[in-house]
Amino acid sequence: MLGLDDKQIKELSHWNHDGVTNIFVWIKKESQKCPHCSKSTVSTNGTQTVKLNHAAFNDRPCIIHFKKYRYVCTDCGITFMLPNPISSRKSRISNNSIRQVMKLAKDPRMTFKLIADQVNISSTAVMNTFFSNAKVPVGELPSVLCIDEVYLGRKSKKKYAVVLLNFETNEVVDLIYGRSVEDCIRGLDHYTRDKRNKVKYVSTDMYSGFFKLSKTFFPKATICVDSFHVIKLIIDSYQKLLIKIMKKHDTESKEYYLLKNYRHILLKNNGNVEWFKRKYNHKLGYYISNTKIKELLFEIDKDIQLCYELKESYISFNRLKDSTHLEEKLNILITDFNNSSYDGYQRIAKTLSKNKEYILNSFIRIRKRRISNGPIESRNAVIKMIIKTSGGYRNFDNLRIRALYVLNAK
Template identity: 25%
Template structure:
């Protein structure tokens, strides 16, 4: 075999010795595009007939030309014009064609191209972009993803991690349920609906012994989850996600800030500071600059962040109390101080403003909230995973088929990452 022939075989990722090149490559217009074509043949002596098993009555029976999509090193498509040998068995009078691991039977896409398409599908790229890059249709890319997904659809019901996280996200036109392992931060499963009936049917498929081994479940303040978990997981402690706690009280402080701001003259410096630098009221107090003044364009002079915030808090007593409560709860969460957090809840009295609602919710779910203060587990990683899911959806301009969407999510976030983790371990 010449060096040139071997170089072409390496470039096209051909390892099957039964495929040989019979002519030089040439440029040919295929489907309206100038394409690089490699004429080749596939032939060998069959071991036996696939139908009857006899080997001594097989004769050659012409050839069949097929056009195989090959890896392209340039801007134009590359094809292998393959003469596939056909055979006839004189014993059973059946015919069959030569086959190669380089391309599946009844398929026109080579295995290297299939692997490159699948590798691209593991990143956040639209199917049409992948199809354009490898000179196939977007439906072909979807079929390759579907074929890979069939190898991973093993819904086991014999094991659950000791620490879990629950949440939901909008999939197609409905809200879907997702759970993950809080320790390894790996995806567990995605269900089409988040209804109590759907969750009950799914988790009851696990033996009670498996569900009893679950120690903690991190959730947001979704009443459906909070009420359902004790029925499905008798020994699990409910942990309210710390991010949602902070988000609730911060949103309340922000609403009170807006209400206070609206009582001021729109031309006043305090109004401009509260409007333009609203994030200062949500920062931890210890991170506010107290010593070195800096220029604030909102007020037009040099002042410390701390002094400006305090001047605005003095405008309304209820604003001051809500701010102090927010800061106390935030500090207790950061320090995992359950007694300090509980003290802040007990010390709070109704203000008839936006802070009343989140405090009432925290008091109602007091035990689960205190678990969140001392527990190292939260839904932060799950929120990040849902953010990635939203990007997958945005890149595709939305999905109409729920199964296609879920397969793409698992392809990018679960199946191959899980293998990598297992290999590294």
């Protein structure tokens, strides 16, 4: 437990007092080299006892009373103490406690207060221990770089941070405070031009600032629009249509009821809905399947069915693995969206047309994996969990260190 050899120990005892386990350790006197003149000596001038907070022992707080000799060199007269094998120099926390802190800190659900309760030291000591021992060097820029943003919460002066991720290894390269082009340039400025030119692909959403950043900082990279964000844009637009139609009907009507309670089945991907299982509906007064509910929803307004089919057409296009005639198929979809009577889909058509090159680039595969921001979304969820469990971070540098430590922990 203490990492000491039995031969080193002169005396070892323990006792319990007020719910605290106390361990007394006295190190034997042995011949030691003087750090000043390198002569050996066994002469001593008293002892020193230090108290060290130790990780909980048998679910009890634990204190180690560590006693060692003060040596005197018979040649030069210098007095010296041996290094403490249980803790670092000038530290009042045992090495085992430090290891426990660093291990527990890998869990994003653990706050510094919870760690302090388990390790039997103060929250301040946990924070000081963590930030002095966490090694989070800035990663190298990868050949395939994913860029996304994450919300930092209300306590943060800047509401968003930019997350940089290595698509091939799923490791987070860095977090940048703020999402403006100026913020990103400051965060990336330490990378040389040669390192930036090694980035071959950049995957991002359709935020214009990320496009500008990619073109400026990674001029040799191919820009890819993340497919998830395109589909989300279409689904969000479709939901606005459904809500708009719902509000045209009386709140007591069947149409309002169906759109309010069942529009979610139209927003899901067709393959993710259980269509044929029948359930009793108390409002309608009979057993009904999701297939029949979809038919009833389509009867409310013709745009509901037409826009649903367009949404599903784009999802089917997005799933294509054969890259043959991709541009031709996308052009047909853009035309269909533009010809829709729903103005929201007409705006979607303009967005698809404007970003057509980047959308087609997203079908590129690296080691049989299509380039996307999929891996970065799960990392964003971890960052949000760290922020939520801690109640928010006012100091972004501390959040960055904790997040990188958790996300890239091995």
